[in-house]
Amino acid sequence: MVGAATFSPGKAFAVTAIELVEDGYEVELEDRRKEGSCPACGSCSVRSYGWHRRTLQDLPIAGRAVRHRVALRRWSCANEQCSRRTFTQADVTVFQRYSRRTLRFNDIVLHMGRALSGLLAECFFERLGLSINDDTVVRHLSRETEEKKEGPPPRVVGIDDWAWKKQHSYGTIMLNVERNTVIDVIKNEDGQFAMPSPASLMYRCLGLTRGLFLQS
Numbered sequence: 001m002v003g004a005a006t007f008s009p010g011k012a013f014a015v016t017a018i019e020l021v022e023d024g025y026e027v028e029l030e031d032r033r034k035e036g037s038c039p040a041c042g043s044c045s046v047r048s049y050g051w052h053r054r055t056l057q058d059l060p061i062a063g064r065a066v067r068h069r070v071a072l073r074r075w076s077c078a079n080e081q082c083s084r085r086t087f088t089q090a091d092v093t094v095f096q097r098y099s100r101r102t103l104r105f106n107d108i109v110l111h112m113g114r115a116l117s118g119l120l121a122e123c124f125f126e127r128l129g130l131s132i133n134d135d136t137v138v139r140h141l142s143r144e145t146e147e148k149k150e151g152p153p154p155r156v157v158g159i160d161d162w163a164w165k166k167q168h169s170y171g172t173i174m175l176n177v178e179r180n181t182v183i184d185v186i187k188n189e190d191g192q193f194a195m196p197s198p199a200s201l202m203y204r205c206l207g208l209t210r211g212l213f214l215q216s
């Protein structure tokens with residue numbers, strides 16, 4: 001048997017209610033952390049100052065979507081010199097500060113984007129009953145590109161076309177095949193479903209690697 005705790009995305013959050021609604025489960029979560037760290041000054045606080053409510057989408061369970069309604073504890077900063085009087089604190093093992101989805105959900109969005117590109121990933125998510133559009137997928141890929149520009153150059157590069165918006169805007173994605181990471185997402189401004197010129201691609205690739213091998 002599994003209990004209500006199965007629905008919790010992390011140890012800091014207790015499940016207080018679960019409701020089966022038309023499009024999935026709505027799970028009420030309560031923040032059980034005993035202290036918070038002010039994002040402005042770093043002071044630790046144990047003075048609770050009410051609650052902040054937010055919604056997080058999580059991975060589906062048994063084919064049903066899961067939406068968390070989280071009561072995050074709001075803290076009063078203990079530092080009288082601090083510019084922040086109150087604050088809430090994200091649990092970095094569960095979600096990022098301004099994200100509307102859990103980290104594990106975003107991880108799946110990223111994997112789907114790498115494997116299927118934006119529109120196909122959107123179709124796949126729709127079959128799973130999840131509302132993720134291609135713009136969201138592309139945003140995740142672009143963010144990963146920014147975060148992973150450091151490191152050794154790629155040896156094997158995969159290149160593929162994809163549609164940002166069907167019949168309107170197309171682009172090209174470049175992947176590090178060995179690491180399964182995105183190197184770059186290039187938007188073709190002319191709206192044509194065509195790769196950038198070979199010279200243009202070579203110019204970009206030569207800036208990244210030596211002894212290039214193109215795999216499409």
Ligand SMILES: [Zn+2]
Pocket residue numbers: 038039040041042043077078079082083084
């Ligand atoms: Zn503070």
